[in-house]
Amino acid sequence: MTERTGFPSAYDLPTPAGAENWRDLYPYYLLFQDNRRAEEDGKFWFCDSQHWPNPFKPFDAVTVEFAVKCLGQYNTRHYLVPPANGVDFRIHNGYVYMSPVSVAPEDIGARVPQFMDRAGHYFANWQELLDKWLVKVKANIAEMEALTFEDLPETVPEEWVKGGFGIDNTVPLSEAYDRAIQLLYRTWNYHFEFLNLGYAAYLDFFGFMKSQFPTVSDQSIAQMVQGIDSDLFRPDDELKALAKLAVSSGVAENLSAGTVDQVLAAMNKTDAGRAWVAAWEAAKDPWFNFTSGNGFYSDDQYWIEHLDIPLGYIRDYAVRAAAGETIDRPTVEIAAERDRITAEYRELLDPKARAGFDGKLGLARTVFPYVENHNFYIEHWSMSVFWRKMRELSAIFHRAGFWENEDDMFFLDRNEVRDAIFDLGMGWGVGAPATGPSFWPAEIARRRATLTALQSTPPQPALNTPPEVITEPFTIMLWGITTDAVKKWLSGSSDGNRLEGMAASPGVVEGRARVIRSASELSQIEEGEILVTPVTAPSWAPVFGKIKATVTDIGGMMSHAAIVCREYGLPAVTGTGTASSTIQTGQMLRVDGTTGEVIILSAA
């Protein structure tokens, strides 16, 4: 394999055939502009395929924009992290590329006292501020939930006229949309309010452990810090409780009655069944605001709108529970193991280092619940409500003939939606057909074809020349972009039957591979198989009871997928790069989640 020293420039990458106009899909400020080539090529950009594994629709770029801006902003403008500003980002060929912005050495010192003051305030008042955060986030969600999107009526309501309101129905429609986008922006501000600091505290403990024990595994460090009961596991815990309730109250057979409606009808015939339905309804809010995707895409499916998904999991759990199997997470064992390894590593330390260990581990454990929990409140619950509202709006346009498919609004970017609202209102207001119906269908068809073409080509792992050494802490922690990872991309080596990745969750198992490319294929998984997939999501947890291990293409040690696997005691190797395209369903694998090694033992 030829040894590369750098990655291609975005400006030299060929455009996938059929996607020639892809730049029309995204805003100007997110594109590599021709007249900035020298400047842009002077920076190293890495592809974030962890959060955005597929090219995204124009509207979906809003999650890229809001998330990545807010992430960096906390470093640059809120807490003034001394060596690190934000992360600049561009879209190219439908994928996101990021470039950490460092602070000029001469400016670092001045930021220290400000960081100590601002971040110090958060560390010193963590729980109190976190309690406030939860109130803020729930209020934000409630406000989004309360937004209404309605078809423009035939006439302005009589009450409005006689009541002397003096406004028309496009006013609440456009205000609701603008408010939704504003609330979405606040959602992403809240997402990062604690996260950067949480990672910094974790990094402090992490660095300390590596200094004392250079060979200690990343995974052991993560195990010592990780929590036991996270809100991220609550949705799955609710499913298990419902399964056990069905079995214990003798109504489990109703779960096989057919569709969701048929199951509920069967349940409602008896008192015990009705009690079960009440428990089901209670669990939905908020715990079914949970996606099998990652929350960043408009087509992510949420349990609350696809009740067959959670019901299917409940049915599987009930079968296993009825057979006498333990379906609960091994929380007692996980907690015991965490405490054991913590005590053992502490004992191996020089006595003078123990106070440092206690202090740093203590802070890391204080901040870690947020690192896990925020994912449920933001990517799952908040985004669930947001996408639902946007689909309501899209349906209004659909009914007005603007596009062929109910969800086609997502082919417009967020600013074009404002234009479309005005267009719709203009037609309604003047009494002549809006332009949309004769404009958007063809434009959307063009964009759909462009996106399909973009999807045919995987992204480059990075662009331009990497720095000698990766030093920016969040680049390393969040994305696992390290000097070694970059070297691996450059050499692009592969050893036939052996794949290497992140040792995300300990344990060694052998079993048959099941390659899944999307959440819709989850039902294909059979008992005892090893799941191989581009990326998993926390909401896939209900299948974790069936499988022996997971192997993914992407995802670092701190990815939610890795966290969940550790909490479920399921061996996992993440970040292999190519597992889902190399391994075939049916092959026998040996997965070592302790060392990060996957071996293909035999043919399919």
Place this chain on the structure above:
Amino acid sequence: MNAIANMIDPHFILPFHTASETDHPRMGGKCASLSRMIALGAPVPGGFAVATDAYAAHLCADGLERAICAELDGLDTGDVADTEARADRIRQLVTERAMPAPVEAAIRAAYAVIAPGNDLPVAVRSSATAEDLPDASFAGQQDTFLWVIGADEVVTHVRACWASLFTARAISYRADQGLGQIEVLMSVAVQEMVDARSSGVAMTLDPINGDRTKIVIDASWGLGESLVSGEVTPDNFTVEKVLMQVQKRKISDKHHETVADSAARCTISRPVDGDRRNIPSLTDEEVIAVAQLARRLEKATGTPQDVEWAIDRQGRLMALQSRPETVWSQKKPVIATFHTGIEGVIGTLMAPIQNKI
């Protein structure tokens, strides 16, 4: 049986499994450590210590001590030939003089307890009181005898161990270090031999760099002697100590082994048959068992250990010896001051983390 057991003379004989902490000074380092290992629940081949009092009694009898002192008078360690000659004569004195009757009787009785048929093979090993000091890494300067069978042989080899206090090397070392020559008292361990299928050593840190999160195991076929003597390149395993996981395996070509030959009633060194040369001398489960044993001993003693172990033909794991590790434990680590809280965080942010995470 009870009648015989009652003949165990606690003045001269200290069975490993009943010896207490107060007995340890009379047992020498090796025996004391065997006794401690048993007290910690480690599986150890049964046996007893011939206490230092026995040796002291032998020295006192018939003016042996005076005779030895006479031979040492005017010793010049620079004159190698002369020192050698004096050493030879002293050793002859020690081995040729009969033991005091009560001492010999005590040894015979103790052996009879563990060997009712008078035919149990035992190892007879010296256990000097100065030998296992961490600073005095001159282990092996005294002798060890394997495959000793019968009370007569045991008595003979106990005396031979006593005599080994007076090799030229030992005499010179003590003289040069300013240690007393007859003040060094020796205990002798008489211990059941293990018919070892595999044996080796385990260190509760990585000897290459002192990494305390590792247990490093050397293993080979047969008795540990061929490994310790360097004849055979052993298999090498690295185990992560907290997770108890085998992280590295290096399987060597184990071309030789030292085994018990029951027909010849001795240990013999022989070539290993082709099939076994390159297969692991320990299964992964056995590697973990050895690591767990070493870890237990490390925890109980509070300091890194160097453990000799063996697995017999029935697959039973036993600890043969455990002593404090001598090299890395001596080094004082450089400890920085650690800041916690926001100071800790800022320290980490300002010191770039460069490498693989």
